[in-house]
Amino acid sequence: MLCIAAFIVFLVLGIFSAAYRKLAGRAWYCVLRRVTFRPCDINFKEEVKGKLLGKFVFSHPRVAKFLSKWIDWLAAIFVVLTVWSVIAVLLSGLNLMVYDTCNPRDAESCSLGGEACSIGTTEPGFIEALMQGNPHGWAFGHVVQFGETIARVPDRFRSILLMQSPMIRQNLQR
């Protein structure tokens, strides 16, 4: 998991500094191995760990101790949060394109949307669903919503084209 977290970090840093691109490449090799359930290059993992701990072990030993103990968990949390964030952004973008709001279930909560209207949903959030013992229902609902969104994409493109091109509008009217 540390390799995946390292890849994300080095990929972003590599945009600004060439020094990190080589590291991003090595991390990517590690990611490929991890996602195919093969062991990562142990040297790279320990190199990342050593460099990170090295920054603190002499100046802030307690921080180093904490990181040393929890680094794999912290990396896992970082990866999960990053992936979740990326998915949320992509979904919001898709919703914005299709529905003119990033949250079709509660349009008013989305500051990026146009003047879309929606009837406020009473569907439970993830925590509530979990507490109700129905997280799979929550997930299924989102999958259905995603499917409906994808299904509307062609219509949405058609609407956009009609709005943008008078010639197409005229041809269709004929």
Added chain:
Amino acid sequence: MFGIGQKKTETPTEGKEGFSYLPEGVHYFDSACQTLRPMEVIQAVEGYYKTYNACGERVKYPWGERVDKEVEETREAMLRYVGKKAEDYVVCFTHNTTYGINLVLSQLAGDKFDTVVTSDIEHNSAYLPTMSFAERTGVKRVVLEREEDGSIMPNWKELGRSIWLVNGASNINGVRLANREELAEGIHEQGGLLLVDAAQVLGHHPEDLRDLDFDACFGSVHKMYGPSMGVIVIRKTLLKQLRIGILGGGMVGDVYKDTYSLLEGDEHLHSRLEMGLQSWEGIIGLRAALKWQDSYKIQGKPYKEYTQELEEYTFNELKAMQGVHLVGEAPGSSIAFYHEGIDSHSLGLMLAKAGVYARSGYFCCHYYLKNKKELPPLLRLSFGAHLRQKDVDHALDSIAHIFSTLA
């Protein structure tokens, strides 16, 4: 605690004559890879570049003649250094130990030998060429075990007439070939050859080679305080036996359309392994390194004696640390170890933050450390003439701090 994690400054280090260019806060413990170079060597190389930068053994103008003279002096000094006579041995210069070993083995016919023998703790530079030699010639390859004290106990009857390629001292923990003279005797009784990987011996224990009846020894000048270069000291009879197939300038008497003749005469024998231009500055630097080694003292004693005291002290201190596993039972020019709870690569990186530069991994001894002993990656502290007690104290304090914080 001694200055753990102190910010490094760039002021030169006092008390390290010959190495005063080192910045404060740098504690280099990787001499087994390459030693630092004393100022005398740096000045000799610089002097060559600035005042007589010419090719040797080819030209007649004053610069070239000076190079020839110094190269000749270096060859003589090298022979004296390993206690051999010019009547019997030749000094050849190469890139490094690896290149020298491959140069000789690749040009040695195998038809007169029954086995090629090596030991399990060899560096890849020696271990691998014996594989290719066996594959090329069809000669049986034998890998013998080293005892804890570094000796090898062969069954002579099984080996027949053999070519031996073994190190005089291990780059893992500095353990020396304890029964080397006895082995040489046994090998020669069978009509075999003794080739010594002397990469770690030449810089620390050249006396081991002086009474040893080897057929060739291979060294790296950059591990004995000289520039980056290799050196071979080879018996003339062996050199003449080689089927020279790696050819180039500087080694031929004449060249015709489809044939050539090598330079004749013992005075030109070295050229058979010196194809092309040599590292003239490296050879001149080697001469300076050999002169420097003769005279360098620390606290009134020969530097090797002082360094050995540091090695013993470090070994004992590490042995006393909980969780530390040392390779070998006794101190040597290198000390390799690992900690149960901390990866050695991580340890090396953390130590680097404290200015302690040490190598981690398997030190090109993959077979022995990784596959035979199945050890995790190790950290190696290797010693050189530039180190002082305060360097060792700082390294040990840093190591102890890391262990107490993270383990």
